Amino acid sequence: LIGEYLKANVPAVVDFNVVKGFLNLVLNERVWVDLFEKIYSNPSLGQLSSNGQKVMVEYSSPNTNKPLHLGHLRNNFLGYSVAEILKANGYEVVKANLVNDRGIHICKSMVAYRHFAQGETPESAGIKGDHLAGKYYVLFDQEYKKQIKALVAEGQSEEEAKKNAPILLEAQEMLRKWEAGDKETVSLWKMMNSWVYAGFDATYQKMGVDFDKFYYESDTYLLGKDIVEEGLAKGVFFKKENGSVWVDLTDEGLDEKLVLRGDGTSVYITQDMGTADLKYKDFGLDKSVYVVGNEQDYHFDVLFKIMRKLGRPYGPGLYHLSYGMVDLPTGKMKSREGTVVDADDLMQEMIDTAEQHTKELGKIEGFSVEQAKELYEILGLGALKYFLLKVDPKKRMLFNPQESIEFQGYTGPFVQYSHARIAAILRKADQLGVNYQESQFSGITALAESETALIQILNDFERKIKLAGEDYSPAVMAQYLFELAKEYNRFYAEVPIFHEKDQEILKFRVALSALTAKTIKKGMSLLGILVPDRM
RNA sequence: GGUCCUGUAGCUCAACUGGAUAGAGCAACUGCCUUCUAAGCAGUAGGUUUCAGGUUCGAGUCCUGACAGGAUCACCA
Numbered sequence: 001l002i003g004e005y006l007k008a009n010v011p012a013v014v015d016f017n018v019v020k021g022f023l024n025l026v027l028n029e030r031v032w033v034d035l036f037e038k039i040y041s042n043p044s045l046g047q048l049s050s051n052g053q054k055v056m057v058e059y060s061s062p063n064t065n066k067p068l069h070l071g072h073l074r075n076n077f078l079g080y081s082v083a084e085i086l087k088a089n090g091y092e093v094v095k096a097n098l099v100n101d102r103g104i105h106i107c108k109s110m111v112a113y114r115h116f117a118q119g120e121t122p123e124s125a126g127i128k129g130d131h132l133a134g135k136y137y138v139l140f141d142q143e144y145k146k147q148i149k150a151l152v153a154e155g156q157s158e159e160e161a162k163k164n165a166p167i168l169l170e171a172q173e174m175l176r177k178w179e180a181g182d183k184e185t186v187s188l189w190k191m192m193n194s195w196v197y198a199g200f201d202a203t204y205q206k207m208g209v210d211f212d213k214f215y216y217e218s219d220t221y222l223l224g225k226d227i228v229e230e231g232l233a234k235g236v237f238f239k240k241e242n243g244s245v246w247v248d249l250t251d252e253g254l255d256e257k258l259v260l261r262g263d264g265t266s267v268y269i270t271q272d273m274g275t276a277d278l279k280y281k282d283f284g285l286d287k288s289v290y291v292v293g294n295e296q297d298y299h300f301d302v303l304f305k306i307m308r309k310l311g312r313p314y315g316p317g318l319y320h321l322s323y324g325m326v327d328l329p330t331g332k333m334k335s336r337e338g339t340v341v342d343a344d345d346l347m348q349e350m351i352d353t354a355e356q357h358t359k360e361l362g363k364i365e366g367f368s369v370e371q372a373k374e375l376y377e378i379l380g381l382g383a384l385k386y387f388l389l390k391v392d393p394k395k396r397m398l399f400n401p402q403e404s405i406e407f408q409g410y411t412g413p414f415v416q417y418s419h420a421r422i423a424a425i426l427r428k429a430d431q432l433g434v435n436y437q438e439s440q441f442s443g444i445t446a447l448a449e450s451e452t453a454l455i456q457i458l459n460d461f462e463r464k465i466k467l468a469g470e471d472y473s474p475a476v477m478a479q480y481l482f483e484l485a486k487e488y489n490r491f492y493a494e495v496p497i498f499h500e501k502d503q504e505i506l507k508f509r510v511a512l513s514a515l516t517a518k519t520i521k522k523g524m525s526l527l528g529i530l531v532p533d534r535m
Numbered sequence: 536g537g538u539c540c541u542g543u544a545g546c547u548c549a550a551c552u553g554g555a556u557a558g559a560g561c562a563a564c565u566g567c568c569u570u571c572u573a574a575g576c577a578g579u580a581g582g583u584u585u586c587a588g589g590u591u592c593g594a595g596u597c598c599u600g601a602c603a604g605g606a607u608c609a610c611c612a
Contacts, residue, residue, distance in 0.1 A: 063612090100612075103611090103612065104611085104612085105612080217612090242610085244610060253538085254538085254608095255537095255538095255608075258609085258610060260610085261610040262610060263610080265610085267609090267610070267611080267612085268611070268612050271612095293606095294539090294540070294605095294606065294607095295606055295607070296606095296607090297539065297540080297606075297607070298538080298539080298606090298607055298608070299607090299612095301539090322540090324540085324541085324605090324606095325605085325606085327605090332605090357574070358574090361572095361573090361574065363572080363574085379574090390548075390549095391547085391548065392548085392549090394540080394541095395540090395541070395548090396540090396541075396605070396606090397547085397548090398546095398547070400546095400547090403546090403547095403561095406547095406560080406561065406574095407574055408560085408561080408574055408575090409559085409560040409561060409574095410547090410548080410549095410559060410560040410561085411560080411574085413574055414560090414574070414575085416574085417572080417574050417575075418575090420572070420574095421571085421572055421575085424571070424572060425571060425572095428571065463551090464551095467551075475548095475549090476551090479548095479549070479559090482559080482560090483559090486559090489575060489576065490576070490577090492571080492572095492575080492576085493567090493575070493576040493577080494576080494577095496570075496571075497571055498570090498571055499570060499571075534572085535572085535574075
C-alpha cells in the first residue's frame with residue numbers, strides 16, 4: 001500500500017527509506033490494519049505466480065569412492081534451498097545430481113577392496129556402504145605410500161616411485177579394464193557402487209534433500225565429442241599439429257584451453273559440454289544453475305563461454321552458483337589426512353546436542369518417545385542448516401568443531417522457538433474459541449509500535465523472496481526470518497494477548513501471531529528447515 | 536609470475552547494491568520468570584571498516600597502489 005501510494009503521489013524517484021520514517025509519523029493505524037488485512041487474506045503467501053520458465057539446479061555431485069562431508073552439507077543445503085526459492089519465485093524447477101561414479105579414484109577403492117576386504121560387505125562389517133568404500137580408499141592411500149617408500153629405499157626417485165608403485169599401476173589397469181567393459185571389473189564396480197548409493201540415500205534422507213533427476217558420469221563421460229566436431233566446423237575450435245583440439249578465449253580475457261586430447265579422448269570439459277546439451281535436450285531449460293565450489297570458477301567460466309560461442313539457446317541462462325569452501329581452524333579439509341568432518345557424524349552430533357539442550361531445559365514433558373526423537377532431529381538439523389545457510393554463499397566460512405553450533409541468538413532454533421510459541425498461542429485461541437480467522441479488524445484504533453513494526457516486516461516477505469531468488473542467496477531469507485522472529489519476540493514480551501480485554505484487539509493480535517507463524521513456516525521451508533509446534 | 540575472490544567489534548557474520556549516527560549474534564557486564572514457552576526480552580560496553588592515495592555533495596561499498604589470507608592457471612576430474 002505504501003508503495004502504491006508513493007507511485008501515485010510522489011512524482012520524482014525518491015528513496016523509499018528516506019520517506020519511510022516520515023510515513024511512520026503520518027500514517028494512521030487504519031493504513032497499517034488495511035495493509036495487514038491485505039497480507040493476511042492472501043491465500044498464496046510466499047508463492048509468486050508462474051513466470052513460465054524452467055530452471056535446473058544441479059547440486060551434490062558426490063564421488064562414489066567416499067562418504068559425504070561438511071563441504072557436501074553446505075552444497076546440498078544450498079542447492080536444495082535455492083531450488084525451493086526459485087520455485088517460490090514462479091519457476092518450474094528440476095533438481096539434478098550429477099554423480100561422479102567412474103574414474104581412477106573409484107578404481108583405487110576397488111583395488112584396495114580386492115586386496116584387503118576378504119569379502120567384507122556393509123552388512124557383515126556393520127557400516128554404511130559409502131563409509132565402507134571410503135575405508136578402502138584410505139587403505140589404498142596407505143598402501144600406496146608404503147610402496148612409494150619401499151621403492152625410494154630401492155633407489156628410485158620420489159617422482160618415479162609415485163608413478164611406479166604397483167598398486168597404482170593396478171588401479172590404472174583396472175580403469176582400462178572398466179572402460180573396455182571387462183565383466184569381472186564391471187561387476188565389482190556395480191556391487192560397490194550399489195553399496196555407496198544405499199549409503200548416500202540414507203544421508204540424503206537425513207539431510208532432507210532430494211532430486212528429480214540423476215545423471216551418472218559413467219553414462220555421460222563419452223559425450224561431447226560431436227560438439228568438438230561442430231566447434232571445429234564453426235571455427236570456434238582449432239586443431240594443433242598433434243591433433244589436439246583447443247578453444248581460443250584470449251579475446252574474452254582467458255587463455256587457450258584444451259577441449260580434446262591429441263589421442264582423441266575426452267577431458268573434463270568435453271563431457272561437461274556434452275552434458276550441458278543433454279540437459280537441454282531432456283528438459284528444454286531456460287536456465288541452468290550449477291552449485292559448485294569456487295575452486296572451479298575458471299572451469300565454468302570457460303565452459304559457459306564456449307557454449308555461448310557455439311550459440312546455444314540456453315547459453316545466456318547458464319549460471320555458476322559458486323560457493324566458498326568450509327574451512328576448519330586447521331585449514332582446508334583433506335580426506336587423506338583424516339581432517340574431514342563427516343556429514344553423517346556431524347548431523348548425529350547436532351541431533352544429540354539438541355536432545356541434551358531440550359532435556360536440560362526440561363522441555364520434554366508430554367512428548368512420546370517418537371515425538372521427542374522427531375523434535376531433536378528438527379532442532380539439530382535446523383541449527384546445522386541455518387548455520388550453513390545464514391552466511392553469504394559466495395564467501396568461504398569457518399567451522400570450528402571445538403565450538404559447538406549455537407542454539408541461541410542468530411540461529412535456527414531461535415526462529416523455530418518463535419514458531420513454537422505462536423503455535424501455543426493458536427492452540428489456546430482454539431481452546432478459548434477465539435474466532436480470529438474471519439474477523440474484520442476495522443475496530444482497531446490503536447497499535448503498539450512493535451505491532452506496526454511487525455506488520456512492516458511481514459509486508460517485506462515477498463520482496464525478500466524475490467531478492468533471494470535474484471541473488472541465489474538463502475542467506476537473504478535466513479536473515480529476514482531472524483529479524484521477523486526477533487520483532488515478534490519483542491511484540492510477545494511487550495504486548496499482552498489473552499489478557500487484552502477488548503475482543504477485537506485480542507483477535508487482531510492472535511491473527512497477527514498466526515500470520516507471523518505462517519510466514520516463518522513458509523520461509524523456513526525455503527531453507528529446507530522444519531518448524532515444530534512445541535519445543 | 537598471470538587471473539579471480541576475500542579483508543568490517545575479541546570471535547562468527549550483516550549493511551536493501553553509492554546515502555543520513557556502520558548493525559546483529561556469541562563472549563563480558565546489569566536488569567526481567569506468581570500474566571500467553573526465559574532456546575526469550577530490555578539495557579551497558581566494545582569500530583580510524585587492513586593501510587595509503589583518488590573519484591563524488593556523500594565511500595565499508597567505485598578507482599589506483601601496498602600489505603595479508605585463499606582459489607586457480609594439467610593432454611587430472
